[in-house]
Amino acid sequence: MIGGPEIALEDVRFDYGSAPMHFDVTLSGGVTTAIIGPSGSGKSTILNLIAGFETPDSGRVLIGEDDVTALSPAERPVTMVFQDNNLFAHLPVWRNVSIGLDRATNRSAGDRIVGGALARVGLAGYADRMPGMLSGGERQRVALARVLVRQRPVLLLDEPFAALGPGLRTDMLALMRTLQQETGMTVAVVTHQPDEAERFADEIVFIDRQAIAGHGPATGFSSRRDIPGLEAYMGEKDR
Amino acid sequence: MRLLNRRQTALGIAAGAAVLLFITAIVGAAALALVLTATGSSQSQSPFFDDYIWRVARFTILQAAASTLLSVIPAIALARAIARRPKFPGRRLLILLLAVPLGLPPIVAALGIIEIWGRQGILNDLLLGLGLAKPVSIYGLPGILLAHVFFNLPLATRLLLARLEQIPSEYWRNAGQLGLSQRQTFLLIEWPQIRGQIPGVAGLVLMLCVTSFTLVLLLGGGPGATTIEVAIYQSLRFDFDPPRAVVLALIQLAMTGALLAVLALVGKPQEEEPVYGRASRHYGRDSIGALLGDYGLIVIGGLFLVAPLLSVAAAGLASDLARLAGEDIVVRAAVTSLAIGALAATISVSMAAVLIHARRASLPLARHSTAATAFRSAVAAISSLILLAPPIVLGAGWFVLLRGHTDVFGLAPVIIVAVNALMALPFVMRVMEPAHASHMARTGRLSASLGLTGLRKFLLVDWPGLRTAFFLAAAFAMALSLGDLGAIALFGSQDVITLPYLLLQRMSSYRTEDAAGIALILGLVCLVLMIIANGGRKPSAGGF
Numbered sequence: 001m002i003g004g005p006e007i008a009l010e011d012v013r014f015d016y017g018s019a020p021m022h023f024d025v026t027l028s029g030g031v032t033t034a035i036i037g038p039s040g041s042g043k044s045t046i047l048n049l050i051a052g053f054e055t056p057d058s059g060r061v062l063i064g065e066d067d068v069t070a071l072s073p074a075e076r077p078v079t080m081v082f083q084d085n086n087l088f089a090h091l092p093v094w095r096n097v098s099i100g101l102d103r104a105t106n107r108s109a110g111d112r113i114v115g116g117a118l119a120r121v122g123l124a125g126y127a128d129r130m131p132g133m134l135s136g137g138e139r140q141r142v143a144l145a146r147v148l149v150r151q152r153p154v155l156l157l158d159e160p161f162a163a164l165g166p167g168l169r170t171d172m173l174a175l176m177r178t179l180q181q182e183t184g185m186t187v188a189v190v191t192h193q194p195d196e197a198e199r200f201a202d203e204i205v206f207i208d209r210q211a212i213a214g215h216g217p218a219t220g221f222s223s224r225r226d227i228p229g230l231e232a233y234m235g236e237k238d239r
Numbered sequence: 240m241r242l243l244n245r246r247q248t249a250l251g252i253a254a255g256a257a258v259l260l261f262i263t264a265i266v267g268a269a270a271l272a273l274v275l276t277a278t279g280s281s282q283s284q285s286p287f288f289d290d291y292i293w294r295v296a297r298f299t300i301l302q303a304a305a306s307t308l309l310s311v312i313p314a315i316a317l318a319r320a321i322a323r324r325p326k327f328p329g330r331r332l333l334i335l336l337l338a339v340p341l342g343l344p345p346i347v348a349a350l351g352i353i354e355i356w357g358r359q360g361i362l363n364d365l366l367l368g369l370g371l372a373k374p375v376s377i378y379g380l381p382g383i384l385l386a387h388v389f390f391n392l393p394l395a396t397r398l399l400l401a402r403l404e405q406i407p408s409e410y411w412r413n414a415g416q417l418g419l420s421q422r423q424t425f426l427l428i429e430w431p432q433i434r435g436q437i438p439g440v441a442g443l444v445l446m447l448c449v450t451s452f453t454l455v456l457l458l459g460g461g462p463g464a465t466t467i468e469v470a471i472y473q474s475l476r477f478d479f480d481p482p483r484a485v486v487l488a489l490i491q492l493a494m495t496g497a498l499l500a501v502l503a504l505v506g507k508p509q510e511e512e513p514v515y516g517r518a519s520r521h522y523g524r525d526s527i528g529a530l531l532g533d534y535g536l537i538v539i540g541g542l543f544l545v546a547p548l549l550s551v552a553a554a555g556l557a558s559d560l561a562r563l564a565g566e567d568i569v570v571r572a573a574v575t576s577l578a579i580g581a582l583a584a585t586i587s588v589s590m591a592a593v594l595i596h597a598r599r600a601s602l603p604l605a606r607h608s609t610a611a612t613a614f615r616s617a618v619a620a621i622s623s624l625i626l627l628a629p630p631i632v633l634g635a636g637w638f639v640l641l642r643g644h645t646d647v648f649g650l651a652p653v654i655i656v657a658v659n660a661l662m663a664l665p666f667v668m669r670v671m672e673p674a675h676a677s678h679m680a681r682t683g684r685l686s687a688s689l690g691l692t693g694l695r696k697f698l699l700v701d702w703p704g705l706r707t708a709f710f711l712a713a714a715f716a717m718a719l720s721l722g723d724l725g726a727i728a729l730f731g732s733q734d735v736i737t738l739p740y741l742l743l744q745r746m747s748s749y750r751t752e753d754a755a756g757i758a759l760i761l762g763l764v765c766l767v768l769m770i771i772a773n774g775g776r777k778p779s780a781g782g783f
Binding site: 086 | 407408409410412413415416417418419427428431522
């Protein structure tokens with residue numbers, strides 16, 4: 001799979017009831033975009049709108065050429081990985097991964113695919129373990145294995161590694177980067193670490209006050225002076 | 240860490256030991272009296288002794304098992320339906336309604352069930368209108384099952400719903416994203432979540448149905464549909480056959496003992512924070528079938544619960560409440576009920592407070608002393624000891640113990656208060672213990688480091704922090720005592736009459752209208768107490 005689709009939020013308005021949000025942005029296809037911004041600015045909401053867990057009050061969500069605004073989460077070409085609870089605690093690792101397989105896959109092909117996916121995330125031999133026996137990083141690796149198995153062209157990650165220590169987080173980001181480059185998926189990651197974002201992402205979207213405040217190549221993004229609110233946000237981060 | 244000084248520790252433990260001794264003495268004396276009477280005395284006069292007892296014991300188990308199945312299986316479906324529909328009008332009310340049977344006097348509920356399902360009930364009117372020749376009678380097994388389901392289906396639903404609502408919201412998102420079917424969702428998410436809870440819930444319901452007295456007394460029919468508890472009551476109050484009562488009571492003890500042992504093995508149902516409409520959204524397409532199924536269950540379940548309550552209210556309002564309220568005996572019964580309830584609640588809550596305090600005081604010692612460890616386990620086991628001897632069994636024990644030595648009925652108020660206080664203790668402990676634990680976790684070290692002790696600590700820290708739990712437990716204990724028909728049925732007389740006892744008398748003499756009025760009064764008082772209790776549980780009230 002080469003060249004994941006671009007993702008467009010066209011004049012999307014959404015309101016939880018506290019602060020009306022407005023998003024108008026196009027995420028480039030086949031690259032990794034980091035979404036940064038202060039808490040409560042609406043970072044996770046963007047992912048939820050793309051994945052279909054929230055429906056816009058107005059506007060359209062497009063993935064590639066397709067308008068997916070009215071589709072349910074399962075019908076969208078998207079996999080989303082959360083910060084926690086990605087695995088069903090009572091199912092062994094292999095089942096947690098194979099649940100992402102197409103139903104039509106036969107047993108032996110399925111086993112092979114799951115085994116391959118686990119190997120690619122560095123968890124060969126972990127198939128029979130239960131999630132409770134894994135570390136936080138290993139659990140997220142299982143979630144990534146499921147992403148591979150599902151073969152959806154869009155991957156959304158909502159602060160996936162925020163609960164991990166710095167070293168482990170770097171490893172996981174590298175793994176995510178590798179997988180993205182191998183598959184050509186379109187990846188969007190919400191993160192609290194702008195400095196990391198610059199290293200692992202191709203593009204960065206900065207959200208402030210419930211709207212898109214800036215969007216551009218990751219390299220040098222944090223030192224840009226033309227984006228209102230960015231300096232304050234970065235300064236806040238430095239303190 | 241030692242948070243109490245030496246003197247406080249000693250006092251606390253001594254008080255706890257005294258309460259422990261007191262409870263053990265009350266239960267132990269009853270049990271001993273039963274055993275001694277059984278081994279020492281003459282045979283029963285009944286010619287069909289063995290056969291009768293065998294039949295009653297078998298029926299007790301059968302009806303309890305059937306009641307459990309009929310309560311728990313629909314509860315799974317109902318809890319699932321409620322959990323899957325986080326937003327519908329009346330959801331909060333329905334969840335509150337699920338808590339009502341917990342504090343409703345069984346006799347009031349029985350009346351409501353008869354109003355709906357009975358010979359002159361709405362259902363039979365409907366069936367006769369549809370051309371049925373003869374009214375259907377619910378007395379006997381059907382009535383018992385109906386009543387047990389009325390009480391235990393909501394209980395089981397609440398416990399299971401609490402588990403279902405703990406499912407992390409990411410699970411639902413993943414299920415939506417993976418496009419899991421209804422069946423897969425149940426097998427992969429919902430069932431694993433509640434599976435662990437089901438043995439505990441079923442055990443609890445089974446226990447409640449094995450020891451159920453009032454409902455069987457009112458809705459059972461003849462010797463064919465009698466449980467051990469009702470048979471004990473009949474042996475003592477009607478057949479004057481104490482030896483038979485003793486044998487029955489011992490069988491009941493053995494049965495509850497075995498059940499408690501099984502319950503200890505399968506584990507108690509986890510009691511979560513009560514549910515208040517907190518629910519996660521579900522994603523993915525709804526099929527028409529699922530929609531109809533869920534709301535169908537919710538409507539039927541709601542009607543099943545609310546119909547008897549409404550009919551009690553309607554019948555009660557139609558009765559001559561003003562005349563009833565003016566009747567001497569009604570006033571006397573109400574005053575007696577309130578006095579017994581208040582006293583039993585006070586004693587129960589005090590005993591619980593002393594026990595909990597003693598348990599905490601002995602904690603630092605437990606590390607070095609096996610005696611302290613044993614003491615702590617004994618306190619923990621006291622609830623089970625009480626559950627072992629249901630009010631009727633306890634009452635029967637004291638009945639045979641006192642008989643011949645003193646006027647049994649003269650001592651009735653004391654015994655009723657004691658039995659009611661004891662009966663409420665497991666529930667009181669269940670409310671107060673976790674509240675105390677979390678309060679201590681919050682304030683224990685801080686109080687100790689500030690050197691707060693004694694009255695000052697109590698007034699400044701402990702009372703404000705524990706007040707809510709205290710009143711909640713007291714209200715609950717009082718509601719239980721007010722609705723109890725077990726102890727009073729054995730010891731009631733013309734001199735000592737409570738509201739449930741009076742209600743039973745009016746029902747037996749077919750003064751239906753009076754019964755309806757008294758039921759309304761009794762039900763309302765208990766409902767108010769339950770509302771107070773539930774109000775104390777709201778997180779906003781600073782509970783626990």
